[in-house]
Amino acid sequence: xxxxxxxxxxxxxxxxxxxxxxxxxxxxxxxxxxxxxxxxxxxxxxxxxxxxxxxxxxxxxxxxxxxxxxxxxxxxxxxxxxxxxxxxxxxxxxxxxxxxxxxxxxxxxxxxxxxxxxxxxxxxxxxxxxxxxxxxxxxxxxxxxxxxxxxxxxxxxxxxxxxxxxxxxxxxxxxxxxxxxxxxxxxxxxxxxxxxxxxxxxxxxxxxxxxxxxxxxxxxxxxxxxxxxxxxxxxxxxxxxxxxxxxxxxxxxxxxxxxxxxxxxxxxxxxxxxxxxxxxxxxxxxxxxxxxxxxxxxxxxxxxxxxxxxxxxxxxxxxxxxxxxxxxxxxxxxxxxxxxxxxxxxxxxxxxxxxxxxxxxxxxxxxxxxxxxxxxxxxxxxxxxxxxxxxxxxxxxxxxxxxxxxxxxxxxxxxxxxxxxxxxxxxxxxxxxxxxxxxxxxxxxxxxxxxxxxxxxxxxxxxxxxxxxxxxxxxxxxxxxxxxxxxxxxxxxxxxxxxxxxxxxxxxxxxxxxxxxxxxxxxxxxxxxxxxxxxxxxxx
Amino acid sequence: xxxxxxxxxxxxxxxxxxxxxxxxxxxxxxxxxxxxxxxxxxxxxxxxxxxxxxxxxxxxxxxxxxxxxxxxxxxxxxxxxxxxxxxxxxxxxxxxxxxxxxxxxxxxxxxxxxxxxxxxxxxxxxx
Numbered sequence: 001x002x003x004x005x006x007x008x009x010x011x012x013x014x015x016x017x018x019x020x021x022x023x024x025x026x027x028x029x030x031x032x033x034x035x036x037x038x039x040x041x042x043x044x045x046x047x048x049x050x051x052x053x054x055x056x057x058x059x060x061x062x063x064x065x066x067x068x069x070x071x072x073x074x075x076x077x078x079x080x081x082x083x084x085x086x087x088x089x090x091x092x093x094x095x096x097x098x099x100x101x102x103x104x105x106x107x108x109x110x111x112x113x114x115x116x117x118x119x120x121x122x123x124x125x126x127x128x129x130x131x132x133x134x135x136x137x138x139x140x141x142x143x144x145x146x147x148x149x150x151x152x153x154x155x156x157x158x159x160x161x162x163x164x165x166x167x168x169x170x171x172x173x174x175x176x177x178x179x180x181x182x183x184x185x186x187x188x189x190x191x192x193x194x195x196x197x198x199x200x201x202x203x204x205x206x207x208x209x210x211x212x213x214x215x216x217x218x219x220x221x222x223x224x225x226x227x228x229x230x231x232x233x234x235x236x237x238x239x240x241x242x243x244x245x246x247x248x249x250x251x252x253x254x255x256x257x258x259x260x261x262x263x264x265x266x267x268x269x270x271x272x273x274x275x276x277x278x279x280x281x282x283x284x285x286x287x288x289x290x291x292x293x294x295x296x297x298x299x300x301x302x303x304x305x306x307x308x309x310x311x312x313x314x315x316x317x318x319x320x321x322x323x324x325x326x327x328x329x330x331x332x333x334x335x336x337x338x339x340x341x342x343x344x345x346x347x348x349x350x351x352x353x354x355x356x357x358x359x360x361x362x363x364x365x366x367x368x369x370x371x372x373x374x375x376x377x378x379x380x381x382x383x384x385x386x387x388x389x390x391x392x393x394x395x396x397x398x399x400x401x402x403x404x405x406x407x408x409x410x411x412x413x414x415x416x417x418x419x420x421x422x423x424x425x426x427x428x429x430x431x432x433x434x435x436x437x438x439x440x441x442x443x444x445x446x447x448x449x450x451x452x453x454x455x456x457x458x459x460x461x462x463x464x465x466x467x468x469x470x471x472x473x474x475x476x477x478x479x480x481x482x483x484x485x486x487x488x489x490x491x492x493x494x495x496x497x498x499x500x501x502x503x504x505x506x507x508x509x510x511x512x513x514x515x516x517x518x519x520x521x522x523x524x525x526x527x528x529x530x531x532x533x534x535x536x537x538x539x540x
Numbered sequence: 541x542x543x544x545x546x547x548x549x550x551x552x553x554x555x556x557x558x559x560x561x562x563x564x565x566x567x568x569x570x571x572x573x574x575x576x577x578x579x580x581x582x583x584x585x586x587x588x589x590x591x592x593x594x595x596x597x598x599x600x601x602x603x604x605x606x607x608x609x610x611x612x613x614x615x616x617x618x619x620x621x622x623x624x625x626x627x628x629x630x631x632x633x634x635x636x637x638x639x640x641x642x643x644x645x646x647x648x649x650x651x652x653x654x655x656x657x658x659x660x661x662x663x664x665x666x667x
Binding site: 099100102103105111112113114115118119183186187188189227228229318319320352353428429431432435436439448458462465536538540 | 549550551552553554555557558559561562563571573574575576577579601602603606607629631632648649650652653654
């Protein structure tokens with residue numbers, strides 16, 4: 001029973017609210033946990049609904065995969081950085097592409113001016129992939145492609161590369177980000193109208209289900225939605241709505257949910273309150289399992305798993321006193337490990353400024369290795385399970401995520417909400433509110449609105465833009481265009497276009513075209529002729 | 541004041557520009573936003589039509605120098621003159637070179653939103 005206590009003025013304490021709006025009590029006890037979920041029974045990792053982890057032994061069996069985001073300038077230079085990271089103990093690659101590649105433009109396109117190789121590596125033809133992954137065993141190092149708008153082409157290149165190098169597609173592993181719906185909400189590398197964009201994602205899901213069954217064709221990103229201003233509850237809610245939308249569209253092609261659900265994965269963000277994030281992931285795992293089993297009637301256990309990469313936290317890092325970001329990232333890593341992630345990536349401390357140096361990339365890598373090897377985080381599964389606070393918060397977060405998903409349903413679903421711009425509007429309004437809260441000091445950020453230094457000397461080394469690498473990329477592209485069988489390329493591009501018009505799965509024809517060195521820009525170009533381009537609704 | 545906020549180039553980071561749009565609107569300014577991935581030519585065309593008092597470019601991919609040079613060229617070519625400011629991932633060392641393109645002011649990430657709003661509110665009296 002609630003009791004009202006009178007406290008003297010002296011004893012009054014400030015109310016605390018999490019970013020998601022949930023109120024935090026100064027103390028949690030046995031009663032809290034049971035009050036929220038009557039009949040609460042003990043949950044175990046590796047068992048439905050997987051709140052405590054998707055595997056029974058989690059890191060005791062194998063620590064999470066370390067997969068740092070890397071890629072810049074040309075495929076040649078990126079290959080060097082890949083080899084550096086692998087030599088230093090990284091066991092997965094997370095590939096960064098430049099904006100021209102992400103937007104489906106060739107390196108010699110006038111719109112790509114100044115962008116070639118700037119924020120990631122430039123890819124024009126399959127030859128570039130051959131160079132970038134030279135000497136890397138695709139069976140041992142799992143590769144994640146951070147690509148969305150032009151994902152179908154880059155995935156086709158990856159499969160073509162694997163086939164050329166003699167790997168069996170039926171056992172090939174890896175991940176593509178390939179979550180276009182979140183690109184409309186944040187990040188912005190959309191190309192085609194919303195419905196056509198979703199169609200392309202579904203093509204890749206269908207193709208992988210039938211031909212590359214171990215590959216994860218989509219990593220649904222709450223990450224960028226959070227970075228764009230969403231709170232942790234919305235991050236999970238929107239991501240689940242998106243994953244459901246892809247599932248629904250895939251099932252419309254008469255593909256059984258169990259044929260692809262286990263290959264859907266998630267990419268989530270970590271910054272802000274430690275306990276809120278941990279509860280977010282535990283709640284998310286439970287809720288996703290329930291959605292998959294109860295709403296989608298999945299039969300396979302793996303179909304209920306919320307597999308994830310969690311880390312990053314770019315929006316939590318600061319340009320002020322950048323070395324503090326090393327400390328922040330270490331906390332983010334701890335949160336990620338305590339949350340039962342499958343894969344971890346951390347931002348380097350200088351990433352708020354520039355492409356990380358080899359040194360800063362190494363510090364981020366070592367941060368995770370120190371945690372695995374020195375801190376005991378891998379010894380026991382879900383070490384915070386049973387904490388009155390964390391369990392209570394997990395329950396509250398689950399309910400909050402569910403009700404946020406209902407709000408999206410009320411907009412007509414996520415596809416409709418994104419197409420009309422309503423979701424973007426809600427997220428951007430929240431980014432503004434957060435900014436105001438930062439300026440008013442209601443959200444504290446060390447070095448930014450408290451513990452500031454008046455004069456700061458820049459200590460970060462800038463990664464210079466490699467104009468020479470960009471020029472060489474253009475030269476290489478022109479040479480390849482001259483060398484290849486252009487008559488054949490023309491025919492293959494015509495088939496891609498024809499398939500787009502016939503509305504059949506485009507993956508086979510795109511794979512055939514990239515094998516003959518059709519460029520990213522050429523393939524996206526013929527698709528634009530059929531689909532047109534997205535007309536962005538202007539909301540803020 | 542009428543402000544045209546623009547995203548030139550391929551950069552898709554629009555959190556900052558939208559936050560600024562909200563803040564300017566709340567401060568009573570008339571804000572027009574171009575949306576993502578506009579060419580410099582498109583921005584100048586829109587500016588010619590909208591006749592803003594100031595243009596604000598938001599660039600976070602590092603291409604600020606190239607895009608500002610292009611904007612200067614395009615305005616000169618069409619013989620129009622609208623002052624512009626730039627915000628985004630701009631190292632302090634780049635600001636001088638940016639000014640040479642005609643940029644009035646550069647606001648690197650981390651700048652307080654109020655600072656930009658005040659700059660724009662006082663723009664007429666300054667210039």
